[in-house]
Structures are given as C-alpha cells and as structure tokens.
Amino acid sequence: MRLLRESLAEVFGERLPAGVRARLVHGRPAERLVAESGRAQLLVVGRRGHSGLRSAAPGSVSTACVGHAHCPVMVVKH
Secondary structure (H helix, E strand, O other): OHHHHHHHHHHHOOOOOOOOOOOOOOOOHHHHHHHHHHHOOOEEEEEOOOOHHHHHOOOHHHHHHHHHOOOOEEEEEO
C-alpha cells in the first residue's frame, strides 16, 4: 500500500484529482483489470518497454484489457 501511495504522490502531488480513486486489489492482473473495468469510465494501463522489435507489441495484460475491457482503454508506454 505504501508503494501505491508513493507512486500516486509522485504523479499527482499531495492531492489526487477529483474523481481519481486508488485501490489495491489482489489477483491476476489482466483478469482483475477487466473485471474492474465494468465500473470504470476509462482504464489506463502501462506497458513495459523493450528494445528492438518487441517494443512495437503490447504485453499480455494490456492486450487482454484492450480486447476484453468494458470501457475504453488507454495503453501508455512508460
């Protein structure tokens, strides 16, 4: 939970923007994100960058989210 709070503070500062909610959930990432997307207006997922040709392809979690989420999905390269 500490890492989640620190990450949010690094991105947003001391105050989260209105409407932003953070929760820590356990389980398989793709399954959990797709399930949670049913209550979301937008799902934002990151993808790990790799060198070479692999950088053009999204990872398995972001691919599952794009294909199965119940809301729009934005995939952000770190």
